[in-house]
Amino acid sequence: MEICDTINVCINNKKRGDAVLDGRKVIGVCCATVNKEPSKPLVDGLAELLKDRADYRMLVFQCFEDLYGNSRSNTGGSSVFSLINYDMIDVMVMVPASLHSRTVVEKIAEDCRSNNVPLISVDIPIEGAYSVSFGYGEAFSAIVDHILGWHSCRRIKLVAGLKGNDFSETRVKCCRDLMAKYGLTLNDDDIYYCDFWEKPTYAAMDRFFESGEPLPEAFICCNDTMAMAVCLKLNEHGVRVPEDVFVTGFDGIKIEQYHKPRLTTAVRNNAMIAEKLLELADGITSGEYPQPFDAELSYEPVFSESCGCAFPDQRNSNRLLANFVQSYAYALNYEEHVNNMENRIAADPSPGNVRSTLDEYCFRNSVICLTEEYCRCFTDSEEQQAEFTGFGNMRVFLNTFTDGRNTGSVDFPAKRLMPLLENSFSEYNTLFIVPLHFQDRVIGYLVTHYVHDEHHNERMYTLCNSLNRGFESMRLHEQMANLNRQLEFMFTHDHLTQIYNRYGFYKSFRENCAKLEGKYRDVFIVSIDLNDMKYINDNFGHSAGDNALCVTAKALTGAAEECGDVICSRFGGDEFVAAKVCCGDAQEQSERYRDAFVRVLGELNSAAGAQYQVHVGLGVYSADLDGVDSIEALIELADRLMYSDKAKHKRHPRN
Numbered sequence: 001m002e003i004c005d006t007i008n009v010c011i012n013n014k015k016r017g018d019a020v021l022d023g024r025k026v027i028g029v030c031c032a033t034v035n036k037e038p039s040k041p042l043v044d045g046l047a048e049l050l051k052d053r054a055d056y057r058m059l060v061f062q063c064f065e066d067l068y069g070n071s072r073s074n075t076g077g078s079s080v081f082s083l084i085n086y087d088m089i090d091v092m093v094m095v096p097a098s099l100h101s102r103t104v105v106e107k108i109a110e111d112c113r114s115n116n117v118p119l120i121s122v123d124i125p126i127e128g129a130y131s132v133s134f135g136y137g138e139a140f141s142a143i144v145d146h147i148l149g150w151h152s153c154r155r156i157k158l159v160a161g162l163k164g165n166d167f168s169e170t171r172v173k174c175c176r177d178l179m180a181k182y183g184l185t186l187n188d189d190d191i192y193y194c195d196f197w198e199k200p201t202y203a204a205m206d207r208f209f210e211s212g213e214p215l216p217e218a219f220i221c222c223n224d225t226m227a228m229a230v231c232l233k234l235n236e237h238g239v240r241v242p243e244d245v246f247v248t249g250f251d252g253i254k255i256e257q258y259h260k261p262r263l264t265t266a267v268r269n270n271a272m273i274a275e276k277l278l279e280l281a282d283g284i285t286s287g288e289y290p291q292p293f294d295a296e297l298s299y300e301p302v303f304s305e306s307c308g309c310a311f312p313d314q315r316n317s318n319r320l321l322a323n324f325v326q327s328y329a330y331a332l333n334y335e336e337h338v339n340n341m342e343n344r345i346a347a348d349p350s351p352g353n354v355r356s357t358l359d360e361y362c363f364r365n366s367v368i369c370l371t372e373e374y375c376r377c378f379t380d381s382e383e384q385q386a387e388f389t390g391f392g393n394m395r396v397f398l399n400t401f402t403d404g405r406n407t408g409s410v411d412f413p414a415k416r417l418m419p420l421l422e423n424s425f426s427e428y429n430t431l432f433i434v435p436l437h438f439q440d441r442v443i444g445y446l447v448t449h450y451v452h453d454e455h456h457n458e459r460m461y462t463l464c465n466s467l468n469r470g471f472e473s474m475r476l477h478e479q480m481a482n483l484n485r486q487l488e489f490m491f492t493h494d495h496l497t498q499i500y501n502r503y504g505f506y507k508s509f510r511e512n513c514a515k516l517e518g519k520y521r522d523v524f525i526v527s528i529d530l531n532d533m534k535y536i537n538d539n540f541g542h543s544a545g546d547n548a549l550c551v552t553a554k555a556l557t558g559a560a561e562e563c564g565d566v567i568c569s570r571f572g573g574d575e576f577v578a579a580k581v582c583c584g585d586a587q588e589q590s591e592r593y594r595d596a597f598v599r600v601l602g603e604l605n606s607a608a609g610a611q612y613q614v615h616v617g618l619g620v621y622s623a624d625l626d627g628v629d630s631i632e633a634l635i636e637l638a639d640r641l642m643y644s645d646k647a648k649h650k651r652h653p654r655n
Contacts, residue, residue, distance in 0.1 A: 045274025617646025
């Protein structure tokens with residue numbers, strides 16, 4: 001792909017900390033998705049702070065995938081992180097807990113180190129990186145002490161995170177130490193390692209109930225996600241919280257406020273972490289913080305309904321329920337909007353209709369960029385797209401920016417992220433980059449600006465999932481259309497010479513006749529048969545014979561290029577037929593075509609320098625088409641003239 005002249009993004013070769021893009025510093029953010037915690041409050045907070053900071057811009061790279069496990073979609077989702085142009089980034093912020101992939105986290109960290117980009121890790125410390133975390137020790141101890149002391153619980157089950165993880169093992173130790181203070185022991189059998197996630201927690205609770213163990217007095221969980229999973233399984237077995245057993249969580253995630261009962265947990269001030277991140281960015285870029293260090297913020301314990309320390313607030317519950325219903329209705333309305341888009345694409349997945357449909361339904365001020373490899377899927381005969389190794393050249397499929405810029409197909413290198421990036425940064429302080437993929441097939445990515453709207457991130461997630469399905473439909477449609485074109489070509493063309501076969505000749509002749517329906521129509525027919533074909537095969541081999549056939553076909557098509565709209569075909573063996581339907585002057589055009597054929601054939605013979613020359617018998621017949629019974633009758637008349645010519649020039653009577 002060539003780089004479009006309209007792209008004037010300048011990427012500076014800068015020292016770390018220098019300005020980029022009109023003097024602005026750029027914060028990069030790597031996370032799973034900004035429609036969920038812990039990434040959402042961080043990105044929302046930073047975006048709001050940067051509205052008042054003209055010296056900063058932010059690029060958010062989000063994969064929209066839970067990279068936990070080893071699914072095919074992980075390759076497509078994590079592809080977005082290979083888009084990062086570290087020459088653009090002054091400070092990188094990463095949220096490892098949202099990614100759930102050690103491989104991806106380590107790759108981003110290594111890329112930052114190798115490109116001398118300062119890295120700030122949120123919640124999980126990374127060697128050589130600045131760290132911002134909430135000091136959970138005091139708050140977690142307060143919750144455990146509350147259960148052991150205030151509620152006098154003695155039979156405890158601890159639902160921990162990932163076994164061997166410092167973040168998890170520290171909480172295990174905290175719980176053991178506090179129980180020892182009360183003269184209690186936390187046995188290994190009383191610890192369920194559930195990876196901080198729902199599914200492992202469900203499995204652990206299933207094993208608990210299958211074991212027949214007596215119900216403990218409390219389940220102390222190391223995060224809210226696992227606590228809500230525990231409550232769900234308890235409810236399935238008819239166990240009431242808090243009447244029959246206490247459950248505590250940690251983190252104070254937003255969805256917890258909709259949970260019944262409300263969890264005893266620990267909450268953090270999310271605005272505080274955004275302020276701290278921006279403070280660190282200022283210190284790093286100014287040189288005030290030349291060396292990495294750990295910054296710790298505090299949690300606040302909240303003792304609530306799941307341990308019986310608070311009663312439901314009906315007014316607050318009603319408000320939360322109303323907000324939830326409103327959000328759900330909003331999501332349903334947008335889903336219907338996107339479904340309409342998908343239905344239109346499904347009805348006609350051709351590129352033109354997909355582009356026009358997306359132009360109507362896609363976010364304003366967005367760019368959809370497709371990989372060069374994906375674009376080749378439309379024309380490549382190979383069934384499988386090559387394994388993704390990184391973004392190279394890109395092509396703009398759709399540009400919905402409303403500033404009058406070019407919305408057509410524009411080619412550019414992926415390191416620029418999008419055409420006219422500096423224009424977008426002049427208008428918007430935050431841009432999202434989201435991968436487009438169907439499982440592990442990388443399609444490209446979407447760039448859009450940040451919108452301060454509670455539901456914007458959810459809309460983006462819904463839209464991107466639909467875009468992935470829409471582009472896959474378009475790919476399959478184009479692949480099928482290409483296969484049909486190949487089959488049509490194979491059915492209508494001669495395999496050796498690549499010109500029409502007999503069937504293709506008649507089909508094309510009928511179509512040309514139909515185009516001139518109602519007009520005066522003349523036709524000329526050229527019948528050709530190779531001379532000395534057997535002699536060439538016997539003396540120089542069948543490959544030479546094949547070459548003679550191809551030379552004849554080239555002479556036919558070469559003459560056709562000069563005369564226009566001539567149908568060239570190989571009828572079979574060494575027999576060829578050419579024809580043209582025209583509005584009068586068939587006799588004159590036939591003579592012109594014959595002369596051009598003889599000349600081109602002579603040129604090909606001279607250029608070949610072979611031991612043999614290609615000679616043909618040639619007959620030309622022209623007539624008024626409306627006075628002819630059939631095309632076969634015209635071909636027969638041309639054949640007679642050809643055989644007469646052939647007899648005159650036969651050079652090897654023994655054949």
